[in-house]
Amino acid sequence: MNIRLTKYYYGDIPEEKGGGSAAKSESTANWPLWEVFIRSKQGLDHKHVGSLHATDAKMAIENARDVYTRRMEGISIWVVESKYIHASNPDDAEAFYEPANDKVYRHPTFYDLPDEVKHM
Amino acid sequence: MSSQALINYSLYLADNTLILAQRNAEWCGHGPILEQDIALTNISLDLLGQSRSFYQYAATLINEANPSATPVSEDSLAFRRDVYDFKNILITELPNGDWGNTILRQFFFSAYQFLLYQQMKQSSDATLAAIAEKSLKEVTYHLRWSSEWVIRLGDGTEESHDRMTSAVENLWSFTGEVFEAAPFEKDAVEAGFGIDPASLKSAWLEKVTEIFTEATLAVPPSGWMQTGGKTGKHSEYLGFILAEMQFLQRAYPDASW
Numbered sequence: 421m422n423i424r425l426t427k428y429y430y431g432d433i434p435e436e437k438g439g440g441s442a443a444k445s446e447s448t449a450n451w452p453l454w455e456v457f458i459r460s461k462q463g464l465d466h467k468h469v470g471s472l473h474a475t476d477a478k479m480a481i482e483n484a485r486d487v488y489t490r491r492m493e494g495i496s497i498w499v500v501e502s503k504y505i506h507a508s509n510p511d512d513a514e515a516f517y518e519p520a521n522d523k524v525y526r527h528p529t530f531y532d533l534p535d536e537v538k539h540m
Numbered sequence: 541m542s543s544q545a546l547i548n549y550s551l552y553l554a555d556n557t558l559i560l561a562q563r564n565a566e567w568c569g570h571g572p573i574l575e576q577d578i579a580l581t582n583i584s585l586d587l588l589g590q591s592r593s594f595y596q597y598a599a600t601l602i603n604e605a606n607p608s609a610t611p612v613s614e615d616s617l618a619f620r621r622d623v624y625d626f627k628n629i630l631i632t633e634l635p636n637g638d639w640g641n642t643i644l645r646q647f648f649f650s651a652y653q654f655l656l657y658q659q660m661k662q663s664s665d666a667t668l669a670a671i672a673e674k675s676l677k678e679v680t681y682h683l684r685w686s687s688e689w690v691i692r693l694g695d696g697t698e699e700s701h702d703r704m705t706s707a708v709e710n711l712w713s714f715t716g717e718v719f720e721a722a723p724f725e726k727d728a729v730e731a732g733f734g735i736d737p738a739s740l741k742s743a744w745l746e747k748v749t750e751i752f753t754e755a756t757l758a759v760p761p762s763g764w765m766q767t768g769g770k771t772g773k774h775s776e777y778l779g780f781i782l783a784e785m786q787f788l789q790r791a792y793p794d795a796s797w
Contacts, residue, residue, distance in 0.1 A: 473573055473575060474575065482684075482685060482688070487574075490582065
């Protein structure tokens with residue numbers, strides 16, 4: 421069962437949660453939310469760094485450049501509209517993760533690594 | 541003579557970028573959305589960085605030319621000169637207006653700066669060439685960012701198109717000044733380190749036409765153009781900008797923290 425992430429951001433935090441006026445929230449609510457992934461250097465993975473609003477993918481990448489790479493954080497940016505991210509439900513945690521608790525044999529700890537093998 | 545030309549030319553480049561940086565910075569905390577607020581204030585800081593480089597260079601040259609006078613610094617050049625000393629073009633000091641007006645001005649200015657710095661990279665003056673080379677990377681992004689906004693708003697909704705059309709009407713008569721060489725620019729061209737601004741005009745107009753076409757905006761006929769900023773004849777707005785910007789240094793000279 422997927423759940424929808426609800427995120428609040430600059431300008432669209434509802435008034436009852438201490439945000440701005442309703443008029444403001446209407447204007448930015450139309451801008452979809454995007455998740456931003458930055459690769460800090462060649463060879464590493466893209467890492468999730470946060471989210472932002474933008475009208476389309478092009479603007480999302482430019483916004484990500486301005487918001488998340490101002491201090492030389494990255495060399496590559498991915499963006500994906502937040503609505504396409506599906507998350508597991510925290511209520512499923514017991515069924516999802518706990519069965520792995522007592523299955524130590526799934527960890528590769530029962531043999532010795534030769535010293536010659538590097539980067540493990 | 542050549543030294544004076546270089547000083548004036550550096551001050552001109554510094555004043556343009558300082559005043560536009562100050563104007564754009566007025567958006568800080570007021571942008572239509574956080575991401576664009578940051579984008580515009582980033583641009584403002586880039587411009588401020590460029591103006592610092594030019595002021596530092598001008599200060600060095602001034603101090604070398606007048607070794608017996610009280611030395612000047614980048615700060616005294618920015619904060620202790622008056623309206624008629626500033627050489628910035630008028631378009632940089634105009635009020636921001638709405639978002640469309642602000643980004644259209646940035647587009648006009650960035651398109652000019654992009655061409656200017658491309659030429660200045662090859663300047664016979666090594667410092668100017670180095671500042672141009674460093675700044676060109678920033679300006680390339682400013683031009684891309686502001687072009688996208690002109691297209692987005694011009695070719696957007698009926699309201700955004702109308703607002704862009706009035707922004708064009710509002711700003712167009714201020715776009716000619718930059719291409720009319722002031723006496724110090726003529727000196728700079730003669731001395732071999734300056735760029736003749738008139739030589740940039742056709743490429744600038746080409747870029748504007750390209751973006752306006754995509755933005756479904758009409759390029760106005762060239763028409764009568766405002767001038768005066770380069771020779772210190774400013775609009776009433778510059779005094780207010782300086783009053784705000786220079787207040788602290790005027791009230792508490794040499795204040796620091």
